[in-house]
Amino acid sequence: xxxxxxxxxxxxxxxxxxxxxxxxxxxxxxxxxxxxxxxxxxxxxxxxxxxxxxxxxxxxxxxxxxxxxxxxxxxxxxxxxxxxxxxxxxxxxxxxxxxxxxxxxxxxxxxxxxxxxxxxxxxxxxxxxxxxxxxxxxxxxxxxxxxxxxxxxxxxxxxxxxxxxxxxxxxxxxxxxxxxxxxxxxxxxxxxxxxxxxxxxxxxxxxxxxxxxxxxxxxxxxxxxxxxxxxxxxxxxxxxxxxxxxxxxxxxxxxx
Amino acid sequence: xxxxxxxxxxxxxxxxxxxxxxxxxxxxxxxxxxxxxxxxxxxxxxxxxxxxxxxxxxxxxxxxxxxxxxxxxxxxxxxxxxxxxxxxxxxxxxxxxxxxxxxxxxxxxxxxxxxxxxxxxxxxxxxxxxxxxxxxxxxxxxxxxxxxxxxxxxxxxxxxxxxxxxxxxxxxxxxxxxxxxxxxxxxxxxxxxxxxxxxxxxxxxxxxxxxxxxxxxxxxxxxxxxxxxxxxxxxxxxxxxxxxxxxxxxxxxxxx
Numbered sequence: 014x015x016x017x018x019x020x021x022x023x024x025x026x027x028x029x030x031x032x033x034x035x036x037x038x039x040x041x042x043x044x045x046x047x048x049x050x051x052x053x054x055x056x057x058x059x060x061x062x063x064x065x066x067x068x069x070x071x072x073x074x075x076x077x078x079x080x081x082x083x084x085x086x087x088x089x090x091x092x093x094x095x096x097x098x099x100x101x102x103x104x105x106x107x108x109x110x111x112x113x114x115x116x117x118x119x120x121x122x123x124x125x126x127x128x129x130x131x132x133x134x135x136x137x138x139x140x141x142x143x144x145x146x147x148x149x150x151x152x153x154x155x156x157x158x159x160x161x162x163x164x165x166x167x168x169x170x171x172x173x174x175x176x177x178x179x180x181x182x183x184x185x186x187x188x189x190x191x192x193x194x195x196x197x198x199x200x201x202x203x204x205x206x207x208x209x210x211x212x213x214x215x216x217x218x219x220x221x222x223x224x225x226x227x228x229x230x231x232x233x234x235x236x237x238x239x240x241x242x243x244x245x246x247x248x249x250x251x252x253x254x255x256x257x258x259x260x261x262x263x264x265x266x267x268x269x
Numbered sequence: 270x271x272x273x274x275x276x277x278x279x280x281x282x283x284x285x286x287x288x289x290x291x292x293x294x295x296x297x298x299x300x301x302x303x304x305x306x307x308x309x310x311x312x313x314x315x316x317x318x319x320x321x322x323x324x325x326x327x328x329x330x331x332x333x334x335x336x337x338x339x340x341x342x343x344x345x346x347x348x349x350x351x352x353x354x355x356x357x358x359x360x361x362x363x364x365x366x367x368x369x370x371x372x373x374x375x376x377x378x379x380x381x382x383x384x385x386x387x388x389x390x391x392x393x394x395x396x397x398x399x400x401x402x403x404x405x406x407x408x409x410x411x412x413x414x415x416x417x418x419x420x421x422x423x424x425x426x427x428x429x430x431x432x433x434x435x436x437x438x439x440x441x442x443x444x445x446x447x448x449x450x451x452x453x454x455x456x457x458x459x460x461x462x463x464x465x466x467x468x469x470x471x472x473x474x475x476x477x478x479x480x481x482x483x484x485x486x487x488x489x490x491x492x493x494x495x496x497x498x499x500x501x502x503x504x505x506x507x508x509x510x511x512x513x514x515x516x517x518x519x520x521x522x523x524x525x
Contacts, residue, residue, distance in 0.1 A: 058344075059314030059377045066474035067463075088314075088378075093475060096463050118390065120509050121315045122344075130509075134374065134458050158525040166521045175456075176511045178518075193523040197510040200431075202390050207323075207352050218322035219349060248514035253376050253386075254453040255432045258504035262434075265422045267449040269414040 017043040017104035017168055020137075022090045023111065024054040024124030027082045028074065031110035034153035035142060038160050039107060040077070042168070046103065048094035050124075051082035055113075057124040059131070060086045069093060087128035095135060105168055106132035109142035109180075110153050110160075116143075116181045116235040116245060117199040117227065126179055130251055133177035138167045140177060145239060146184035156182040159193060159244050172248075179247040183239050194243040199234035201227040273299040273360035273424055276393075278346045279367065280310040280380030283338045284330065287366035290409035291398060294416050295363060296333070298424070302359065304350035306380075307338040311369075313380040315387070316342045325349060343384035351391060361424055362388035365398035365436075366409050366416075372399075372437045372491040372501060373455040373483065382435055386507055389433035394423045396433060401495060402440035412438040415449060415500050428504075435503040439495050450499040455490035457483040 019039045023032040027049035039045045051070065068084040081098060083090045087108065095102060108128040115123040125141045132139030142160060144151055163180060172178065179198075183190065203223040212218055227236045235245035275295045279288040283305035295301045307326065324340040337354060339346045343364065351358060364384040371379040381397045388395030398416060400407055419436060428434065435454075439446065459479040468474055483492045491501035 053320060056317045056319040057314075058316045058383065060316040060342075061312045061314070061378050061477065063312040063477055064309060066466075066476050068472075068474055086316075089477075092461050092477065093463060096461055097465070097475060118507070121386070121390075121507055122317050127314065130377070134377075159523075162523060162525050166523070170521060173511065173514045173517060176514050179509075195515050195518045197512065197515070198508055200508075205348050205352055207349060209353070210322075216324075218324055219353060220322050221317065221319055221345075221348065246518065247509070248511035248518055249509045250511035250514075251374070251377055251509070252454055252456075253435075253503070253505045253507070255429065255504035255506035256453060258429045258432050258506075259451050259453065261429060262451045262502065262504055265426060267415075267418060267422070269418050 019043040019045050020094050020103040020106045021045055021047045022049045022087055022108050022128045024050065024057060024087045025112050026050050026053045029112060030149060031112050031153055035107055035110045038157055042164055045079065046094065046098060047080040048083055048090045048098055050087060050090060051084055054086050054124045056122050057086045058122050059088055059127040061088050062086060067093060069097065087124035088131045091128050091131040102135060102137050105164060106137045106139040107142065107164065111143035112151060113147040114143055114145045114181055115141060115179060116239060117201040120179055120198065129177040130249065133175060134251060138172045140167060140180055142180045144182045144184055151184060155187045156190065156244065176248050176250050179249045181235060181239055181245045183242055185242060189242055190244060191242045193246055194238040196235040196238050196245045196247050197233055198247050199227055199229040199236035201225065201229060201236060275299040275301050276350050276359040276362045277301055277303045278305045278343055278364050278384045280306065280313060280343045281368050282306050282309045285368060286405060287368050287409055291363055291366045294413055298420055301335065302350065302354060303336040304339055304346045304354055306343060306346060307340055310342055310380045312378050313342045314378050315344055315383040317344050318342060323349060325353065343380035344387045347384050347387040358391060358393050361420060362393045362395040363398065363420065367399035368407060369403040370399055370401045370437055371397060371435060372495060373457040376435055385433040386505065389431060390507060394428045396423060396436055398436045400438045400440055407440060411443045412446065412500065432504050432506050435505045437491060437495055437501045439498055441498060445498055446500060447498045449502055450494040452491040452494050452501045452503050453489055454503050455483055455485040455492035457481065457485060457492060
């Protein structure tokens, strides 16, 4: 039987240890193609490059073929990979392993998860993986068996239409991982702050900082699962409609 | 009675005719503060600036105070405005008027709508406005009464929690606008293509292009409303969970 074609991307850049680990794991399962950003693209959300051109560069990082670094965002990487490298849709798209959590509200800012969402928009079975450790030298190997399991599940069973998976992994040893829990996205946000500093030319600049605030006590959320040493899997969709608000808005007076 | 505080932003940049028209309309209703990108930020989605600093510059474009151009993305503008300019949450956030449609799937790529979504995350009543005309000199005045009406409705009635509004306006004369229709997001996507060209140094580059494809025949969608000369209003939320997929995924075998 022919091996499945697996597209790998991320938002930390093509040389980040997270993606190198994901590539290594995926090579056990299928024919791997890598199209990933040539530099860090964290926090790029679902950004695409419309006003300028994109570059693709064939690279060889660890002795394997079929790897390309791209000058654009994670979503650009997915679109370019389908149109210019694969010339067809892959059997699986995996994004990550992100250095840091993409649970709950973080999904909206995440380039890693936006790449997976773009896969879903393109009807490709897609999964984003994130490890709850921002460090460059985080240990990505502890969850290896679970990542393989999820990828094989997706290849065998498929994912419902217009859906992808947001997988977050606690940064703990394999022996302490309690298993995989299917969850909903917790209701949380960031209490933002900006550090204000003065540059060498006496002009102010601002640097985003903040504290993550989970407002959701539910035990069916990704935050609860991660806190309790489970790997969280949230099925993710991209219908932004607040369906329950439609009847309320129909009561407004729109006469002008 | 004190006038409401209205924050105005966009993704086409602080000098774009779309935002200048929106500012002018909002000055009839409230005390307006403008924090908008210093350059075009179309297609930036929900990107935020995390790896570098941001700049804010006080500007005076048409003789009014309280305007700031920002070096970041539309979402950066919202976060910075709340934290560093207003020092409190505004009574209303409006984003736009975008030069071009943000209906259906376009919402996910749109900086204009991401600014409104960030407002919703911050519990600010928020609305994104877009006109279905990409031209710099598009006529933003035809829908003025409807824009005022929607802003006043929001200020008087509020918007349900965790929700903002995505307003798209057909590019037709006032007399031909049939009214406002509350809709759901149509199921649509872009059939992407990349134009490949060779640069003066003989290296290839790629430029995104594509054709919009609406796969949704429903008469309750934003695409239907716009095609039939209505202004579409979609209530928008940011819970990405595909709730209906949870029970399906619970049948998978996650033993490792």
